[in-house]
Amino acid sequence: MSKQRTMAVLTEIHETSEQPSFGSIHHFCEELAAYAKKRDLFFYVSSPTLYLEGVGYQRTESGWVKRGVPSADVVYNRLHSRKFERSPLFAELLAQLAKENGSMFNHRFLHKWEVHCHFERHEYLHPYLPKTALWSGKDALEAFLGAFPSVFLKPIHGSQGRGIFCLERSDGGICLRHSTSASTAVYRSFDALASALQQHIRTPMIIQQGLELRTLDGRPVDFRLLCHRVRHNDWRVTSAVARIAPPGQFVANLARGGELMAVNDVLRKWYTRVDAFQHKQLLKDIALEAASVLALEAEGLYGEFGIDLAIDIHGQPWIIEVNTKPSKQTDAAAPYQTIRPSTKAIIDYSLTLMEEKE
Incomplete structure (x- = not known):
């Protein structure tokens, strides 16, 4: 008898309550489990540590149950930590997958x-x-401000609109706004602006043409x-x-x-x-x-x-x-739908990967 096709979602799992929490993708994982069952797919959710131990959470009628699970034919990477994807533990997990002839998609965050x-x-x-350059100091920024009425500074590893600066030339100088603040600062000279930015920027950034x-x-x-x-x-x-x-x-x-x-x-x-x-x-x-x-x-x-x-x-x-690794909050289903097209697409693509290996 051939082994049942198996898929795992890899994410952070909070195990402090009676039922585990998969954070922002918890409901999405429930949808995946429901559609996987319809497609006769053995499905579970695991973390990197649990996966290496052969353990995962499987959806049952009474909720998510922690148990021993088989290695996955396909792993869907929904880890939220860029730092973890550069860790030795993640490298160990990739090596284990390669040894098991498993596939993983959504390989890592792209900055x-x-x-x-x-x-x-x-x-x-x-x-x-939009015209874009890697932040390399004030000369590049000054050139962008000379070419465009407004300019954005964005952290290359940023997400959810955090840490973005908007710079706009005006008659009074250069206006500086931040994505997490409603206030606006005005600098009379470019040097004053550059000095203020140096105090705030602690991570690699891109400079990007502002758009109207x-x-x-x-x-x-x-x-x-x-x-x-x-x-x-x-x-x-x-x-x-x-x-x-x-x-x-x-x-x-x-x-x-x-x-x-x-x-x-x-x-x-x-x-x-x-x-x-x-x-x-x-x-x-x-x-x-x-x-x-x-x-x-x-x-x-x-x-x-x-x-x-x-x-x-x-x-x-x-x-x-x-x-x-796009948010699932923007992908709203119609009221009569219980399983979104994007959920079906993930399961269907996983099955396609399995078929291509068989």
């Missing part, structure tokens, strides 16, 4: 600068890339398109939402108080029905191209990307950011 470098190798993406984005009620809007791999390097969009920044803020991330809206509802406020449809299709095409390029260029195997796009006041679309 902003390497994503930009991957995109730059493909000329057809150039029209959608389309807004709703004066609030910037971006779009999160969730892309999933189907087979080889074929991708599809499983979810698309618009995110509106809170009043007075320049980032639209939900973690910073952003508001979700349907993409069609936003585009129809800006364009005719035909133009709205064309803009939505273009956003989808760009997202799929971006996912395909990263899957081709980046080391390791990837099965999903959250592609953040925006449209400026001239109707030009831009790639804002890519999330290697």
